[in-house]
Amino acid sequence: xxxxxxxxxxxxxxxxxxxxxxxxxxxxxxxxxxxxxxxxxxxxxxxxxxxxxxxxxxxxxxxxxxxxxxxxxxxxxxxxxxxxxxxxxxxxxxxxxxxxxxxxxxxxxxxxxxxxxxxxxxxxxxxxxxxxxxxxxxxxxxxxxxxxxxxxxxxxxxxxxxxxxxxxxxxxxxxxxxxxxxxxxxxxxxxxxxxxxxxxxxxxxxxxxxxxxxxxxxxxxxxxxxxxxxxxxxxxxxxxxxxxxxxxxxxxxxxxxxxxxxxxxxxxxxxxxxxxxxxxxxxxxxxxxxxxxxxxxxxxxxxxxxxxxxxxxxxxxxxxxxxxxxxxxxxxxxxxxxxxxxxxxxxxxxxxxxxxxxxxxxxxxxxxxxxxxxxxxxxxxxxxxxxxxxxxxxxxxxxxxxxxxxxxxxxxxxxxxxxxxxxxxxxxxxxxxxxxxxxxxxxxxxxxxxxxxxxxxxxxxxxxxxxxxxxxxxxxxxxxxxxxxxxxxxxxxxxxxxxxxxxxxxxxxxxxxxxxxxxxxxxxxxxxxxxxxxxxxxxxxxxxxxxxxxxxxxxxxxxxxxxxxxxxxxxxxxxxxxxxxxxxxxxxxxxxxxxxxxxxxxxxxxxxxxxxxxxxxxxxxxxxxxxxxxxxxxxxxxxxxxxxxxxxxxxxxxxxxxxxxxxxxxxxxxxxxxxxxxx
Numbered sequence: 001x002x003x004x005x006x007x008x009x010x011x012x013x014x015x016x017x018x019x020x021x022x023x024x025x026x027x028x029x030x031x032x033x034x035x036x037x038x039x040x041x042x043x044x045x046x047x048x049x050x051x052x053x054x055x056x057x058x059x060x061x062x063x064x065x066x067x068x069x070x071x072x073x074x075x076x077x078x079x080x081x082x083x084x085x086x087x088x089x090x091x092x093x094x095x096x097x098x099x100x101x102x103x104x105x106x107x108x109x110x111x112x113x114x115x116x117x118x119x120x121x122x123x124x125x126x127x128x129x130x131x132x133x134x135x136x137x138x139x140x141x142x143x144x145x146x147x148x149x150x151x152x153x154x155x156x157x158x159x160x161x162x163x164x165x166x167x168x169x170x171x172x173x174x175x176x177x178x179x180x181x182x183x184x185x186x187x188x189x190x191x192x193x194x195x196x197x198x199x200x201x202x203x204x205x206x207x208x209x210x211x212x213x214x215x216x217x218x219x220x221x222x223x224x225x226x227x228x229x230x231x232x233x234x235x236x237x238x239x240x241x242x243x244x245x246x247x248x249x250x251x252x253x254x255x256x257x258x259x260x261x262x263x264x265x266x267x268x269x270x271x272x273x274x275x276x277x278x279x280x281x282x283x284x285x286x287x288x289x290x291x292x293x294x295x296x297x298x299x300x301x302x303x304x305x306x307x308x309x310x311x312x313x314x315x316x317x318x319x320x321x322x323x324x325x326x327x328x329x330x331x332x333x334x335x336x337x338x339x340x341x342x343x344x345x346x347x348x349x350x351x352x353x354x355x356x357x358x359x360x361x362x363x364x365x366x367x368x369x370x371x372x373x374x375x376x377x378x379x380x381x382x383x384x385x386x387x388x389x390x391x392x393x394x395x396x397x398x399x400x401x402x403x404x405x406x407x408x409x410x411x412x413x414x415x416x417x418x419x420x421x422x423x424x425x426x427x428x429x430x431x432x433x434x435x436x437x438x439x440x441x442x443x444x445x446x447x448x449x450x451x452x453x454x455x456x457x458x459x460x461x462x463x464x465x466x467x468x469x470x471x472x473x474x475x476x477x478x479x480x481x482x483x484x485x486x487x488x489x490x491x492x493x494x495x496x497x498x499x500x501x502x503x504x505x506x507x508x509x510x511x512x513x514x515x516x517x518x519x520x521x522x523x524x525x526x527x528x529x530x531x532x533x534x535x536x537x538x539x540x541x542x543x544x545x546x547x548x549x550x551x552x553x554x555x556x557x558x559x560x561x562x563x564x565x566x567x568x569x570x571x572x573x574x575x576x577x578x579x580x581x582x583x584x585x586x587x588x589x590x591x592x593x594x595x596x597x598x599x600x601x602x603x604x605x606x607x608x609x610x611x612x613x614x615x616x617x618x619x620x621x622x623x624x625x626x627x628x629x630x631x632x633x634x635x636x637x638x639x640x641x642x643x644x645x646x647x648x649x650x651x652x653x654x655x656x657x658x659x660x661x662x663x664x665x666x667x668x669x670x671x672x673x674x675x676x677x678x679x
Contacts, residue, residue: 025088025119025131032117032135035092039119039131042085046121046128049088051077054116066122075117082395088119090133098139107139170200231659273334273376274307275559276422280371280378281332288331290369290400291315307334308373309424311402319360319392334377341381348388355391363390366399374407416462417504420553420561426459427548427564428501429517430508438501438508441546442494443595444468452490452593460546460597462504463562469594476578476589480537487593488571491544494595500548500567520570536578541571544595551604565602 025039048068054061070077078089099106119131170181177187182199216232280288292303292313299315331339353359365386372380390396416425426440441460452470472490474483499514506513549566578589622628634640636652663669
């Protein structure tokens with residue numbers, strides 16, 4: 001058996017060995033094709049990390065390796081601790097260059113390395129977790145480590161604005177002379193003498209079409225209308241994009257994005273107040289910003305805060321990024337007043353740090369902003385800052401919250417609108433069959449290992465379609481009926497209510513403020529077959545569909561008010577099959593489940609039916625025809641961006657003048673003048 005077969009044949013054995021500890025690396029198995037890989041271990045109490053290489057002959061790895069070895073002949077192991085997270089990096093220390101003359105320590109074949117590595121995390125002599133790495137590196141895939149002179153011919157594509165890609169458009173036949181194509185290099189000088197006086201013109205590859213009638217260069221025929229010279233098209237035949245000819249028009253420079261607002265009247269301050277979604281401004285005409293997450297989990301440190309939109313964010317930060325520079329800001333109330341924040345500082349105790357004398361001070365661990373609002377203005381801003389010390393080499397998780405509280409609120413209960421729902425506010429819900437207080441619909445917010453047993457929940461926000469899920473641990477000892485009941489119970493735990501609030505200010509003592517939750521397939525776990533094979537269960541309700549129907553029911557001060565008309569829950573079933581039915585560790589496997597929310601907005605009134613003219617005379621419908629008569633004056637509208645609007649307007653007025661002149665000089669008008677002047 002080859003070495004590759006031995007390594008891949010023992011893959012499942014290595015993964016089963018890695019299950020001995022109660023923790024695991026993320027990821028626990030890596031297929032390595034480069035020179036460096038990285039994995040993480042969370043909530044670990046390991047104090048030593050070891051690196052081992054599989055035996056080339058047997059392919060076996062040591063079962064318990066807690067020697068603390070961090071370097072071998074070709075590999076090195078580095079460990080970096082960031083709070084409760086340990087990040088391990090395995091790097092290749094040898095060269096990956098194909099063997100040539102006068103070079104040693106090189107790769108004889110293209111497949112340079114085929115090995116198995118194991119990283120063990122131990123507490124004393126007890127292994128806590130293992131990371132398996134399957135290495136398969138080719139010499140020609142690591143160009144960053146190659147040295148020497150590399151030569152290659154690059155094809156340079158000319159700028160299509162000035163140099164067309166089709167240098168000889170009429171050259172249609174390769175290796176043969178095309179008649180009347182004077183630029184064809186296959187034509188000898190003797191052949192070109194036969195058609196030198198009648199060469200093709202144009203850019204259509206020799207297939208020259210006759211000029212269309214609207215060209216100004218076409219002489220008007222017998223039936224040409226009187227207005228033809230004034231409404232013809234002036235365009236050369238060789239101005240075509242088919243073979244790389246492009247019109248080099250003017251371009252507008254892109255405006256750089258910035259958090260600095262342009263200058264406006266009266267210092268640029270809003271005078272009519274804020275409306276939902278508007279960015280809150282400072283007295284210096286800047287955006288009021290709070291760190292918020294964006295692409296790939298990173299955080300933007302200067303993300304604007306929108307009016308009446310709560311924020312809850314967590315950001316990873318280094319010592320320098322976490323330095324507290326807050327809160328030296330004064331915001332604009334929306335009606336011209338200056339709002340100075342009321343700041344409360346709270347120090348986080350850190351009695352003993354391993355980096356005493358080198359720690360970073362005044363590091364912000366959490367910042368809570370409470371914005372008190374009334375109508376369209378802001379009345380108060382309260383800030384609570386939790387600060388402390390940390391080691392320079394560590395990373396912390398900063399927490400930022402922005403909460404908008406109504407000034408008219410008489411209790412801690414915060415409504416989601418008044419009366420209609422506000423976009424991004426929690427959907428209010430309650431159970432009218434009991435005395436439970438008003439709550440909200442929930443979705444999962446997975447953390448850690450993404451298990452359902454440890455996943456947190458977050459409120460379901462109005463107007464935002466979303467999907468969440470978690471991994472549910474399943475025992476193979478349970479039958480299919482028990483599995484369906486457990487999964488349905490886990491999904492139903494998100495919606496433990498009987499009614500949902502129609503409006504954002506729905507009150508529990510008013511029955512007309514609530515709409516009943518309709519549940520479909522509620523008994524999906526019953527009346528189903530058992531499944532005759534071990535590890536296979538049909539009709540498992542693994543996905544919960546939450547459909548919320550909304551509509552605009554009016555407007556207050558020009559702001560549309562949205563209400564919830566109905567809520568429907570349904571299950572989507574799958575056929576679940578265990579991947580390791582015979583070799584699952586501890587007879588336990590996993591099942592991913594999910595829940596999706598969809599907001600469906602329906603019109604408050606039925607659409608206006610089409611008239612008989614719109615149904616029968618479809619040639620006037622711009623969406624169903626190539627010719628659209630209502631867009632005859634499109635170049636004179638703001639939607640035309642081919643040239644500046646001032647130029648278009650001037651040319652349009654000149655065109656109108658010539659049209660009027662043509663009408664005056666036309667034959668019918670001369671006849672009218674003759675009859676008018678006839679005695």
